[in-house]
Amino acid sequence: MNPTLITHIYFAKSESDIKGFSMAIVDPRTGQPLSSPETSGSGNQDTGASAEQVIVDVTLENFQQVVLEGSMQRPVVLQSWASWCEPCKNLKPVLEKLAKEYGGAFVLARLDIEAYPQIASQLGIRSVPDVKLIAQGQLYDQFQGALPESQVREWLGKYLEAPEGASQSPEEMAEAALADGDTATAQAIYQELIQQYPEHYDYQIDLAGVLVAADQVDDAKQLLDSLPPEHREAPKARGVRARIAFGEEAPTQAEIDALGERNDSEANFQRAMRQIADGRYEDGLEALLALLKTDRAYGDDAARKTLLRVFDALGADHPLTVTYRRRLFALLY
Numbered sequence: 001m002n003p004t005l006i007t008h009i010y011f012a013k014s015e016s017d018i019k020g021f022s023m024a025i026v027d028p029r030t031g032q033p034l035s036s037p038e039t040s041g042s043g044n045q046d047t048g049a050s051a052e053q054v055i056v057d058v059t060l061e062n063f064q065q066v067v068l069e070g071s072m073q074r075p076v077v078l079q080s081w082a083s084w085c086e087p088c089k090n091l092k093p094v095l096e097k098l099a100k101e102y103g104g105a106f107v108l109a110r111l112d113i114e115a116y117p118q119i120a121s122q123l124g125i126r127s128v129p130d131v132k133l134i135a136q137g138q139l140y141d142q143f144q145g146a147l148p149e150s151q152v153r154e155w156l157g158k159y160l161e162a163p164e165g166a167s168q169s170p171e172e173m174a175e176a177a178l179a180d181g182d183t184a185t186a187q188a189i190y191q192e193l194i195q196q197y198p199e200h201y202d203y204q205i206d207l208a209g210v211l212v213a214a215d216q217v218d219d220a221k222q223l224l225d226s227l228p229p230e231h232r233e234a235p236k237a238r239g240v241r242a243r244i245a246f247g248e249e250a251p252t253q254a255e256i257d258a259l260g261e262r263n264d265s266e267a268n269f270q271r272a273m274r275q276i277a278d279g280r281y282e283d284g285l286e287a288l289l290a291l292l293k294t295d296r297a298y299g300d301d302a303a304r305k306t307l308l309r310v311f312d313a314l315g316a317d318h319p320l321t322v323t324y325r326r327r328l329f330a331l332l333y
Contacts, residue, residue, distance in 0.1 A: 054106060056109050057107045058110065060119065061118065063119060069113050071135050072137060074104070075104065077095065077107070077156075081129055087128075087129055090197060095152070097167075105160050106133075111123075129146055133159060140159060141158070148200055149169045149171070169204075170192070173185075177189070187210050191205050202236060204226075204227060205224070205237045206216060208223045209279065211223065212247065235317070239281075239313055239314055242276070242310065245313075246276045269299065269306075281310065288310075289331065292328075
């Protein structure tokens with residue numbers, strides 16, 4: 001891009017127009033395209049980013065080559081950032097990690113909007129971080145804000161095949177640690193994520209779940225109570241609260257072990273309560289439904305009432321609620 005020219009870069013104006021929208025650079029003095037990605041030359045043309053160079057800082061001089069012409073060879077993820085932007089500092093290492101992990105499947109082009117406000121203005125960037133996926137000279141998708149690594153992976157995965165042997169995201173590492181009973185590691189991971197993404201309240205809810213598993217119920221309650229109202233009553237938070245409530249009502253694991261091979265209604269109900277308290281919702285719901293089939297009168301219709309409590313805790317749109325509510329209806333009617 002000739003730095004002496006003020007150029008205009010046009011993008012879709014609404015979200016519904018994003019995918020497949022062609023990008024163009026226009027010289028305002030003539031109204032003619034400065035360069036057309038579709039006719040910018042053969043595949044051998046230097047695009048400003050070699051196969052080994054997966055992270056490039058874009059400037060007025062190389063924007064056209066790296067982003068527009070380069071996107072004809074492989075997708076470009078254009079990250080706009082600023083030195084004063086704290087969320088940008090959290091997103092930067094995530095994108096750099098993924099660019100290296102994908103091994104050249106896409107180029108990460110980084111745009112400093114302070115150094116090159118002309119480009120940022122023409123791109124219509126109003127806030128940072130701003131991330132755009134460009135391929136074949138077209139804007140395919142974009143997001144604003146510092147998404148956690150798992151969500152960035154999911155976003156990329158809609159367009160690019162994940163590399164074999166991809167490293168685990170922090171969320172996956174925390175889940176694996178929790179599955180192994182290592183609550184201390186899971187707790188440390190979520191605490192670090194909360195520090196990086198303080199407004200991503202799901203991490204605080206996840207941490208509350210880890211605290212419940214670590215038998216730090218009072219700390220979990222305090223954390224849940226500190227959430228903003230809209231997150232405090234979100235299905236995920238209600239699910240953790242349900243685990244706490246069921247944990248207070250359910251028998252201990254020692255008491256479950258003492259039931260031995262008993263297969264009566266009382267024993268099966270107690271096992272279901274323990275499963276729900278441990279967050280094994282599907283196992284618990286299945287056990288309650290089975291009990292309802294064999295002994296609906298048990299405990300003054302306790303199985304049905306407990307099913308409804310779990311549905312309420314998980315939320316109406318939760319997949320397990322949808323599935324088991326349908327099965328409950330079919331059984332009753």
